[in-house]
Amino acid sequence: WxxxxxxxxxxxxxxxxxxxxxxxxxPPFSSLPQVKIEQMLLDACKKAGVEFAWNTPVSKVKTTPDGVTVTTESEQDWTAQYVIGADGSRSTVRHALDIPMEGSRSxxxxxxxxxxxxxxxxxxxxxxxxxxxxxxxxxxxxxxxxxxxxxxxxxxxxxxxxxxxxxxxxxxxxxxxxxxxxxxxxxxxxxxQFLQVVARNFTDTNGRVLLVGEAAHLFAPFGARGMNSGIADAVAATNAIDTALSATDAKVAHEAIEEFARIRRSAAEYNRDAAKQALAHVQKRSPIMQVKRNIAALIAPYWERAGVWLDSGPYGPRSGPTGQSAGKY
Ligand SMILES: Cc1cc2nc3c(=O)[nH]c(=O)nc-3n(C[C@H](O)[C@H](O)[C@H](O)COP(=O)(O)OP(=O)(O)OC[C@H]3O[C@@H](n4cnc5c(N)ncnc54)[C@H](O)[C@@H]3O)c2cc1C
Missing domain, CATH: 3.30.9.10 (D-Amino Acid Oxidase, subunit A, domain 2)
Structure with a gap:
C-alpha cells in the first residue's frame, strides 16, 4: 500500500x-495472506526436490549421540542424522524432547x-x-x-x-x-491472546534436533517477527546441518549445532523483547506510556517526530538482533 x-x-x-x-x-508495503505464502513455500520446496509425506503426524522423537528416530502415528520409524523441528506452536517434537517454553502471555x-x-x-x-x-x-x-x-x-x-x-x-x-x-x-x-515465549534450548542434549519457527518461539505479531524470524531460523538450521554433515571431526559438527542454538535463541529473545516494546505501546497498562501517548498526540500537529513515534510505536523497534547473518530477524 x-x-x-x-x-x-x-x-x-x-x-x-x-x-x-x-x-x-x-511496492513500499505489501501484505500477503498466510495461504499465499504457504503456497509459495510449497512450490519452492517442490522445485528444490523436497519429498512430502502428507497426513503422517509425528508422535515420538528419540535422539542418541549418533542420530534421530522419528515415529509417526502410524508407528512408522524414520531415521536421520539431524532433524529440523518445524511443527509449530504445539510442537510434538519439542514436547518429546522435554524442552519447555519460557515467557509470558498478553x-x-x-x-x-x-x-x-x-x-x-x-x-x-x-x-x-x-x-x-x-x-x-x-x-x-x-x-x-x-x-x-x-x-x-x-x-x-x-x-x-x-x-x-x-x-x-x-x-x-x-x-x-x-x-x-x-x-x-x-x-x-x-x-x-499473544504468548511471548522462547524455548529454553533450540536443540536437544545430543544436538541432533534443531527447533525453528513457532516450535521454538512465539511472539505477539506487532513488528511482524513471527514468520520472518522462523525463516531466519530455518536458514541458520540448514547451514548448521550442512556444516555438521561435512565436518570430519564430531566436535566441530556438534559445535555447529550448538552455535545455531545459541545464536537463534539469542535472536528470539531480541525479537520477543521487540514485540514486547510494541505491546507496551499499544496496551494501556503503564501510566507512563499513557502520558507519553497523550503528550505525543497533543504536540503531533507541531512536531512531526511525535506523529512518527505514534505511528511506529505499535510495530516496535526497526532494528534487528546483532551478529545475525540472516538480517533483521
Ligand atoms: C494474527 C497474526 C498475525 C501474524 N502476522 C505476521 C506477520 O505479519 N509477519 C510474520 O512474520 N509473522 C506473522 N505472524 C506469525 C506467523 O503466522 C507464524 O510465526 C508462522 O506462521 C509460524 O510458522 P511455523 O511454520 O513455525 O508454524 P505453523 O505455521 O504452525 O506450521 C507448523 C506445521 O507443522 C505441522 N505439524 C504440527 N504438528 C505436527 C506433527 N505432530 N507432525 C507433523 N507435522 C505437524 C502443521 O500441520 C503445520 O503445517 C502472525 C501471527 C498471527 C496469529
Missing amino acids: PTKRTYWRNRQVFVRHYPTPKPNAL KNSYIVVDVAEDEEHPLPLERVFYYDHPGVGRDVLFVPFVGGWRVDLQCREDDNLDAYSGIEGVRQWLPKVMDAKYVDRITWVSTY
Missing part, C-alpha cells in the same frame, strides 16, 4: 505517502476480522491505525490485503470477549469502524 495514516481518535496525527513503485519493483485479547473488498467501490489502499477509534473507544488497525482488509480490534483487559468476538458481536462493532456493507463480506474471524 502506498499510504499509511495514524489517527488519535478522529484527528489525524501522521500521514506518509510513498511514490508509485517502478514497473516490476516491489492479558488483553485481539480480534482479527478479514473482510472481502467491494471491487466496484474499493477503499483507498491505506494502512490506517486508530488510537481509541471514536466508534468503539478501542485501538483499531486496518491493513489492506490482496482482495480485502484485515481489521484488528484491540480489546481491553476487562472486556467481555464474547460480546466482541462472536460473529454477532463482530456484526455489532464492525459497522462502527467501516461501511456497514462489510458486515456481509466477513470471511474470517479469530481471537488471540
Whole structure:
C-alpha cells in the first residue's frame, strides 16, 4: 500500500505517502495472506526436490549421540542424522524432547476480522491505525490485503470477549469502524491472546534436533517477527546441518549445532523483547506510556517526530538482533 495514516481518535496525527513503485519493483508495503505464502513455500520446496509425506503426524522423537528416530502415528520409524523441528506452536517434537517454553502471555485479547473488498467501490489502499477509534473507544488497525482488509480490534483487559468476538458481536462493532456493507463480506474471524515465549534450548542434549519457527518461539505479531524470524531460523538450521554433515571431526559438527542454538535463541529473545516494546505501546497498562501517548498526540500537529513515534510505536523497534547473518530477524 502506498499510504499509511495514524489517527488519535478522529484527528489525524501522521500521514506518509510513498511514490508509485517502478514497473516490476516491489511496492513500499505489501501484505500477503498466510495461504499465499504457504503456497509459495510449497512450490519452492517442490522445485528444490523436497519429498512430502502428507497426513503422517509425528508422535515420538528419540535422539542418541549418533542420530534421530522419528515415529509417526502410524508407528512408522524414520531415521536421520539431524532433524529440523518445524511443527509449530504445539510442537510434538519439542514436547518429546522435554524442552519447555519460557515467557509470558498478553492479558488483553485481539480480534482479527478479514473482510472481502467491494471491487466496484474499493477503499483507498491505506494502512490506517486508530488510537481509541471514536466508534468503539478501542485501538483499531486496518491493513489492506490482496482482495480485502484485515481489521484488528484491540480489546481491553476487562472486556467481555464474547460480546466482541462472536460473529454477532463482530456484526455489532464492525459497522462502527467501516461501511456497514462489510458486515456481509466477513470471511474470517479469530481471537488471540499473544504468548511471548522462547524455548529454553533450540536443540536437544545430543544436538541432533534443531527447533525453528513457532516450535521454538512465539511472539505477539506487532513488528511482524513471527514468520520472518522462523525463516531466519530455518536458514541458520540448514547451514548448521550442512556444516555438521561435512565436518570430519564430531566436535566441530556438534559445535555447529550448538552455535545455531545459541545464536537463534539469542535472536528470539531480541525479537520477543521487540514485540514486547510494541505491546507496551499499544496496551494501556503503564501510566507512563499513557502520558507519553497523550503528550505525543497533543504536540503531533507541531512536531512531526511525535506523529512518527505514534505511528511506529505499535510495530516496535526497526532494528534487528546483532551478529545475525540472516538480517533483521
Ligand atoms: C494474527 C497474526 C498475525 C501474524 N502476522 C505476521 C506477520 O505479519 N509477519 C510474520 O512474520 N509473522 C506473522 N505472524 C506469525 C506467523 O503466522 C507464524 O510465526 C508462522 O506462521 C509460524 O510458522 P511455523 O511454520 O513455525 O508454524 P505453523 O505455521 O504452525 O506450521 C507448523 C506445521 O507443522 C505441522 N505439524 C504440527 N504438528 C505436527 C506433527 N505432530 N507432525 C507433523 N507435522 C505437524 C502443521 O500441520 C503445520 O503445517 C502472525 C501471527 C498471527 C496469529
